Amino acid sequence: MTISNERSTDATLVAIKRLLVIIVLLMLSVVLYFGRDILMPITLGLLISLTLTPPVRYLVRKNIPAGLAALLIVFSVGATIGFSARFLTEPITELMQTLPDVKDRLERQWLQYEPSVKAISEVSDQVSKITSDDDAETMTVVIDQPGLITSAASSVANGLTTLMLALLLALFTLASGDLLQQKLVTVMPVLSEKKKALRIIREVEGNVSRYLLTITIINSLLGAAVGISLHFYGMPGAALWGAIAALFNFLPYLGALAGTVLLAAISLGTFDSFAAALIPPAIYLSLSLVEGNIITPLTVGRSLKLNVVAVFLTVTFWAWLWGIPGALMAVPILVVVKVFCDHVEGWTTFGEFLSARSPKFANQPDEA
Secondary structure: OOHHHHHHHHHHHHHHHHHHHHHHHHHHHHHHHHHHHHHHHHHHHHHHHHHHHHHHHHHHHOOOOHHHHHHHHHHHHHHHHHHHHHHHHHHHOOOOHHHHHHHHHHHHHHHHHHHHHHHHHHHHHHHEEEEOOOOOOOOOOOOOOOOOOHHHHHHHHHHHHHHHHHHHHHHHHOOOOOOHHHHHHHHOOOOOHHHHHHHHHHHHHHHHHHHHHHHHHHHHHHHHHHHHHHHHHHOOHHHHHHHHHHHHHOOOOHHHHHHHHHHHHHOOOOOOOOHHHHHHHHHHHHHHHHHHHHHHHHHOOHHEEEEHHHHHHHHHHHHHHHHHHHHHHHHHHHHHHHHHHHHHHOHHHHHHHHHHHOOOOOOOOOOO
16 A cells, blocks of 8 residues: 555656646746847857857967957957858849849749649639638738838848847857856855766867857858859859858758758749759759768767757747747757757756667667
8 A cells, every 4th residue: 555655656746747847848938939039149149159169268278368369259250250241242132133033034934834723723713612601791901011121121130139249248258268167166065066067067068069160160161162063053143042051051951951942943033944943953952962961970970960850840949939040049059958968867868869879779889
């Protein structure tokens, strides 16, 4: 009887614990959604600081003060972003100006499919008339929305503001050196726990910073390869497509697909020949496949490869929370969570779920 009561109590405690975890996650999601204007630049700033930690520490080892080293690195990154934005202004302007011509070309190319589409549309209208109530009054509500240029300008302004705040936070974080680590270790009451916490913090920071810096370099090289290849082929705005490839590649799998589809749509409206229009998206997709299946796995290693399902769910979740910026930061955030779980007792099971490695069974040798 006593054993039965103990089992019932343990089951109740487990159920309560799971319910509390669900409640905490829901509350955290609500905070992230409504506090995105504040939390988004903070998260981006922390990711930038983790990415720039290796070069800053390299300068510190060269007897350069941490504050000056952080200022040099962050200023260099900001100047590079500003120069790139200035350099891409002309291609973006040209693309916006050619969009009406691209639209007209696409419409002319789709005219050959108009009879089939019209027949399907007529069948759909007939079904709608049969299923609808003829006596019901129909009221059309037109919502006045801002134009495309106004919306784009607003999005760019918000993005620049977020980026500036993130760079400032990264500057202060990098300039403080190991102060944040020391503060976190100070709150630990026992010396053994202090050592363990410091070891976990350094391992997590080292792995994440190396991963983010490596991925950033790989994406930049991919963007350069895409831009150069499209330039030699004669695709207008090749530099812009290279930048898009580098940015979209922070979304594994989904980024390459989205960039290929977008480039294919513009290419079909740019080239007269259908075969010629397929070459640019083929170049984009081929280079992305080489990067995703050969270069990145060999460079990053198997230990930081992520589960495809986990990546898709994470990107969907953060895109719902924070839109496009959230989608772009989703995978780096997931890497931070995975590395943290791999080094903290009690969370290794969740870290193993996030990994793309095959589960280890008895008598199975460890993977490198």
